[in-house]
Amino acid sequence: MKASPxxxxxxxxxxxxxxxxxxxxxxxxxxxxxIYRFALQMCGSEGIxxxxxxxxFLTLVRREPQIFDxxxxxxxxxxxxxxxxxxxxxxxxxxxxxxxxxxxxEDGNGTTEHPATTTRHDPLAELTRHELxxxxxQAVLALPAHYREVVVLCELHEMSYAEAAGALGCxxxxxxxxxxxxxxxxxxxxxxxxxxxxxVAEDFDPLRCFA
Amino acid sequence: MNCQQFTSFIVEMARGQMMDAASRDAAMRxxxxxxxxxxxxxxxxxxxxxxxxxxxxxxxASAPARVEAKLLAAFQxxxxxxxxxxxxxxxxxxxPLNAARAKAAARRRLAFAAIAAVAASLVLVVLASLYVRFxxxxxxxxQEIASSGGQTVSEATPPGKESAIAAPSPLASSTEPxxxxxxxxxxxxxxxxxxxxxxxxxxxxxxxxxxxxxHVIDGGNAIIEASEGETVAANAPxxxxxxxxxxxxxxxxxxxxxxxxLESGQLVRVQVPRAALASLGLPLNAERGNEPVKADVLLGxxxxxxxxxxxx
Numbered sequence: 001m002k003a004s005p006x007x008x009x010x011x012x013x014x015x016x017x018x019x020x021x022x023x024x025x026x027x028x029x030x031x032x033x034x035i036y037r038f039a040l041q042m043c044g045s046e047g048i049x050x051x052x053x054x055x056x057f058l059t060l061v062r063r064e065p066q067i068f069d070x071x072x073x074x075x076x077x078x079x080x081x082x083x084x085x086x087x088x089x090x091x092x093x094x095x096x097x098x099x100x101x102x103x104x105x106e107d108g109n110g111t112t113e114h115p116a117t118t119t120r121h122d123p124l125a126e127l128t129r130h131e132l133x134x135x136x137x138q139a140v141l142a143l144p145a146h147y148r149e150v151v152v153l154c155e156l157h158e159m160s161y162a163e164a165a166g167a168l169g170c171x172x173x174x175x176x177x178x179x180x181x182x183x184x185x186x187x188x189x190x191x192x193x194x195x196x197x198x199x200v201a202e203d204f205d206p207l208r209c210f211a
Numbered sequence: 212m213n214c215q216q217f218t219s220f221i222v223e224m225a226r227g228q229m230m231d232a233a234s235r236d237a238a239m240r241x242x243x244x245x246x247x248x249x250x251x252x253x254x255x256x257x258x259x260x261x262x263x264x265x266x267x268x269x270x271x272a273s274a275p276a277r278v279e280a281k282l283l284a285a286f287q288x289x290x291x292x293x294x295x296x297x298x299x300x301x302x303x304x305x306x307p308l309n310a311a312r313a314k315a316a317a318r319r320r321l322a323f324a325a326i327a328a329v330a331a332s333l334v335l336v337v338l339a340s341l342y343v344r345f346x347x348x349x350x351x352x353x354q355e356i357a358s359s360g361g362q363t364v365s366e367a368t369p370p371g372k373e374s375a376i377a378a379p380s381p382l383a384s385s386t387e388p389x390x391x392x393x394x395x396x397x398x399x400x401x402x403x404x405x406x407x408x409x410x411x412x413x414x415x416x417x418x419x420x421x422x423x424x425x426h427v428i429d430g431g432n433a434i435i436e437a438s439e440g441e442t443v444a445a446n447a448p449x450x451x452x453x454x455x456x457x458x459x460x461x462x463x464x465x466x467x468x469x470x471x472x473l474e475s476g477q478l479v480r481v482q483v484p485r486a487a488l489a490s491l492g493l494p495l496n497a498e499r500g501n502e503p504v505k506a507d508v509l510l511g512x513x514x515x516x517x518x519x520x521x522x523x
Contacts, residue, residue, distance in 0.1 A: 140265070
């Protein structure tokens with residue numbers, strides 16, 4: 001059986017274990033972007049995201065059939081789980097270091113951080129959009145890791161609660177409650193940013209209704 | 212629907228998720244009637260839009276092409292290794308992708324092994340020095356044995372069973388004490404011809420003062436089988452510094468009319484005047500007549516000296 005894009009992840013994995021390099025390439029090209037983005041959104045560094053992506057797919061290079069248990073979830077969730085562990089490990093390592101620059105525009109390897117702009121037509125709109133995205137990214141990166149990962153998976157990767165729960169290895173209710181809490185923290189942080197920038201907090205002001 | 216119930220649906224509503232139509236309608240009606248909840252919903256929707264903008268902004272992000280190239284090279288290398296593992300003998304050789312990492316790991320392992328080896332040798336040296344110190348200071352000297360009574364060995368076997376007496380081989384005396392014990396017989400020690408046997412003493416080992424005595428008689432030859440601390444090796448060449456030459460035991464009870472069988476005894480190292488050799492009929496060097504001579508005295512359970520042997 002020759003690998004093709006129509007094959008499911010699990011079929012491709014079987015081919016990979018049998019030594020099919022084309023299957024490995026197909027699966028890698030199918031899944032690398034989301035793994036890379038997940039790592040990038042979790043830690044904000046392209047270098048770390050690249051390393052994490054490499055580590056995740058190295059587990060497939062080893063071609064050990066027992067590495068993945070299809071009864072416990074999808075292969076995509078399994079790969080997300082590996083990426084998550086790698087990211088958390090690196091975050092834990094870097095927790096002991098303090099960044100000398102607030103906004104890291106460049107990492108130690110000389111590679112620039114991911115640009116957060118897409119439109120190029122209206123400079124003012126582009127600037128506003130850039131600032132918004134930048135502030136949201138910073139707010140996400142400032143979340144505790146267990147809140148950040150549910151925001152990344154459910155909001156940025158548009159996973160369902162069940163899919164995120166499969167990737168994180170926790171209950172659906174846990175994902176839901178963490179997402180609610182994470183969004184509340186995001187609102188709070190964005191409000192603080194807005195306060196710093198404008199001096200007055202108008203938007204993102206948490207309201208409480210007692211009706 | 213009240214505000215608390217509305218709060219439980221607000222995130223799903225802001226994200227536009229599928230939800231029960233009746234609950235959604237009720238929530239919308241509540242938002243129309245509650246300004247605060249409507250503001251919160253708008254706030255959540257703004258956050259959702261901002262997050263989607265971030266997601267859209269990063270939708271094209273992917274790993275650089277070099278990652279794919281490295282992984283493919285690693286995959287091919289893995290295939291090559293599994294194709295001929297027996298020929299190379301390397302089943303878990305590091306992948307090219309991880310070569311630097313594997314080298315670092317190997318260096319760490321080597322450093323750990325070196326540290327472990329140094330620590331192990333240090334422990335061995337300490338243990339060896341402790342052992343040497345113990346064997347030098349911890350073992351009782353002959354005088355200490357004499358004062359404390361030494362080691363008492365008792366053996367009782369039916370009388371009348373006399374056996375051929377011969378000095379046991381070093382191997383037998385050191386490795387088969389139980390068998391020798393069974394073969395021992397009892398009796399009285401009689402005077403025998405003084406016959407030198409060599410006691411081979413390892414370096415730094417205690418003098419042969421402790422004897423598991425199995426005394427027998429055979430035609431006038433008194434034999435003390437020795438073990439635990441001395442090895443009788445008549446055929447072994449005696450080294451001048453490390454070895455002692457001893458005579459066979461000479462009975463001191465030859466004139467006693469009735470002697471109870473020796474069932475237990477103590478061996479005590481003493482120094483006696485050299486003239487004692489002459490009193491027992493042994494040749495005496497007149498030039499060294501005033502020098503003492505070492506001797507092992509066998510004391511019976513009744514405290515009487517039963518036999519003596521001389522040590523050179």
